[in-house]
Amino acid sequence: MTYTPPVAPDDVRAAAVRIAGVAHRTPVLRSRTLDRMVGAEVFLKCENFQRVGAFKFRGAYNAVSRLPEEQRARGVAAYSSGNHAQAVALAARLLGTGAVILMPEDAPPSKLRATAGYGAEIITYDRYRGDRGALCAELAAERGLALIPPYDHPHVIAGQGTAALELLQDTGPLDALVVPVGGGGLIAGSATAAKGLYPELRVIGVEPEAGDDTRRSLEAGRRITIDVPRTIADGQALPVPGEVTFPIIQRLVDAVELVTDDEIRRAMRFAFERLKIVVEPSGATGLAALLSGRVTSPSGRGTDQAGATADPGGKAAGPGGDAASPGGSAAGRGGRRVGVIISGGNVDADRFAALCAP
Amino acid sequence: MTYTPPVAPDDVRAAAVRIAGVAHRTPVLRSRTLDRMVGAEVFLKCENFQRVGAFKFRGAYNAVSRLPEEQRARGVAAYSSGNHAQAVALAARLLGTGAVILMPEDAPPSKLRATAGYGAEIITYDRYRGDRGALCAELAAERGLALIPPYDHPHVIAGQGTAALELLQDTGPLDALVVPVGGGGLIAGSATAAKGLYPELRVIGVEPEAGDDTRRSLEAGRRITIDVPRTIADGQALPVPGEVTFPIIQRLVDAVELVTDDEIRRAMRFAFERLKIVVEPSGATGLAALLSGRVTSPSGRGTDQAGATADPGGKAAGPGGDAASPGGSAAGRGGRRVGVIISGGNVDADRFAALCAP
Numbered sequence: 247m248t249y250t251p252p253v254a255p256d257d258v259r260a261a262a263v264r265i266a267g268v269a270h271r272t273p274v275l276r277s278r279t280l281d282r283m284v285g286a287e288v289f290l291k292c293e294n295f296q297r298v299g300a301f302k303f304r305g306a307y308n309a310v311s312r313l314p315e316e317q318r319a320r321g322v323a324a325y326s327s328g329n330h331a332q333a334v335a336l337a338a339r340l341l342g343t344g345a346v347i348l349m350p351e352d353a354p355p356s357k358l359r360a361t362a363g364y365g366a367e368i369i370t371y372d373r374y375r376g377d378r379g380a381l382c383a384e385l386a387a388e389r390g391l392a393l394i395p396p397y398d399h400p401h402v403i404a405g406q407g408t409a410a411l412e413l414l415q416d417t418g419p420l421d422a423l424v425v426p427v428g429g430g431g432l433i434a435g436s437a438t439a440a441k442g443l444y445p446e447l448r449v450i451g452v453e454p455e456a457g458d459d460t461r462r463s464l465e466a467g468r469r470i471t472i473d474v475p476r477t478i479a480d481g482q483a484l485p486v487p488g489e490v491t492f493p494i495i496q497r498l499v500d501a502v503e504l505v506t507d508d509e510i511r512r513a514m515r516f517a518f519e520r521l522k523i524v525v526e527p528s529g530a531t532g533l534a535a536l537l538s539g540r541v542t543s544p545s546g547r548g549t550d551q552a553g554a555t556a557d558p559g560g561k562a563a564g565p566g567g568d569a570a571s572p573g574g575s576a577a578g579r580g581g582r583r584v585g586v587i588i589s590g591g592n593v594d595a596d597r598f599a600a601l602c603a604p
Numbered sequence: 605m606t607y608t609p610p611v612a613p614d615d616v617r618a619a620a621v622r623i624a625g626v627a628h629r630t631p632v633l634r635s636r637t638l639d640r641m642v643g644a645e646v647f648l649k650c651e652n653f654q655r656v657g658a659f660k661f662r663g664a665y666n667a668v669s670r671l672p673e674e675q676r677a678r679g680v681a682a683y684s685s686g687n688h689a690q691a692v693a694l695a696a697r698l699l700g701t702g703a704v705i706l707m708p709e710d711a712p713p714s715k716l717r718a719t720a721g722y723g724a725e726i727i728t729y730d731r732y733r734g735d736r737g738a739l740c741a742e743l744a745a746e747r748g749l750a751l752i753p754p755y756d757h758p759h760v761i762a763g764q765g766t767a768a769l770e771l772l773q774d775t776g777p778l779d780a781l782v783v784p785v786g787g788g789g790l791i792a793g794s795a796t797a798a799k800g801l802y803p804e805l806r807v808i809g810v811e812p813e814a815g816d817d818t819r820r821s822l823e824a825g826r827r828i829t830i831d832v833p834r835t836i837a838d839g840q841a842l843p844v845p846g847e848v849t850f851p852i853i854q855r856l857v858d859a860v861e862l863v864t865d866d867e868i869r870r871a872m873r874f875a876f877e878r879l880k881i882v883v884e885p886s887g888a889t890g891l892a893a894l895l896s897g898r899v900t901s902p903s904g905r906g907t908d909q910a911g912a913t914a915d916p917g918g919k920a921a922g923p924g925g926d927a928a929s930p931g932g933s934a935a936g937r938g939g940r941r942v943g944v945i946i947s948g949g950n951v952d953a954d955r956f957a958a959l960c961a962p
Contacts, residue, residue, distance in 0.1 A: 273631060595960045599957030
């Protein structure tokens, strides 16, 4: 039997057309310091600058916009640890319909506030007890709402894939693409777009160490459920890969690396102090993997320290630090030219201070 | 007698050519939320993404590059509360010469480290006692170094003005330009560039309330010296406007607004949480003036809440918050289209946490 993937590269391209002019085409940042530190040319796709502060808007808008008109008019429902909530709330408002959002009661207050601020009705639940999927399905059925899942839907996955599509349109061929993995929507869509353009490109997922369900599932060859992980990477605190996303990940993702909460904190701090950008814990896991030497090889880093590169046009102005002198770049395990998706920036100043205090 | 300004618009244009490809052409950010809050279209020129993390690199590089070759070869010296130090250190390194930097001993540790990291020799002094200008002049004379002043030099001023020149090239005509004022190099250069392009454009300086030497000097019609101000805006903790910069400011700057340290903190927090960018205290004073209603009029803000605008191309992708719906913008005291120079982003995570904790 032939496997027909639920999302094809053309679906991502179609989503890109649908979200054009509504979602931001986010900038790609460069940093001489980062290049030198990891021995590669690094391209950071900054979805922290996306609408609602995270890539989630791409998938949510694509999915809500593709609902049949009558269904859309009745309103939408979603469950989310935060960014998907805001994304669906905003997408619904932009498309002229209502949203009911189920959020964990311990979601960051800024995310609860922001979601309410987009005009959505919020219902909270206990993250460590309730089956949010079932709760939300029930709610949607009761009220006749269309459920917009956070990752397990082809339209959501295709929308998220536009992040990688844009990045690769800006950078051209890359050797590796590093993508945070939560439910798997971002990496499934991104891998679909990336392998569609460059089949040889290595797609590397990153999970928080406490939430390694996708890595374990890949090793086992089937979806493994773990305890709900307790990690600062709240966007990745999920116990099991998605039903729709996992087969895509199995087929297209080359490796999943793990990062500790401390490594995530260091990456957030690096982004703050050197790149001058705000990145939430989940959003920083790709950068954390890179800074921890899990993407470019240690030997690559050891033998070639020069990694300064010319900045592309104004769009990709490289902020912060500076490297000594131009020179060749090191080829590591993940390759010479590495894309990283910075997936979101929704962390309030108090939480950042609490997380990143020495 | 005709007054011949020490810096003309052509000098800024010449500096732009000189720094092209070396300094970053920094992005111009937009925010729907900000536009809505202040009732204007706001264009943020993000010099926190400049090399060394602040606009200072522009002036330093222009000045060092314009030294006669023999003089440049002997090395350069500078005194600075921080960003100018790093800027001169990097400019010297890029231009193949050495730098000796006199820094206040209470400068943020990150700035001391970064300056040393660029290979400069650092000498510290007591900010509240030593006459740094005299100390540095002595040092320069002893060692035969060329002194690169932080603001009081036409080549430095012309270099800083390239920030406004680039902004206006990207935005076209603006009604107002809001610029932080320390020694006056940035605003003198920016006003020169801005009035050269658009004589009707209103140039508004912003000082920390404790460091209102320029505002007082403008009122008095001569340079007034105040006690060294104690403010979180360390880049603006200066007691007197520059000799070279002040006459330019007198001629070209329309108003100087003051902001409190608390208003600066709120602006830093806003930049962090809504714009996802890191801004140091001095860098946030322009934004603070805007958010405090000192640039656009309260009536303008009250009568028209809609300020959502289309984003320009990818370069100026608007991060963060979202406005409800497109619509007309309010014309306030400072005008409908307002540029703000975000002058720097060099604040380490610990200091940010300490400053912005609730």
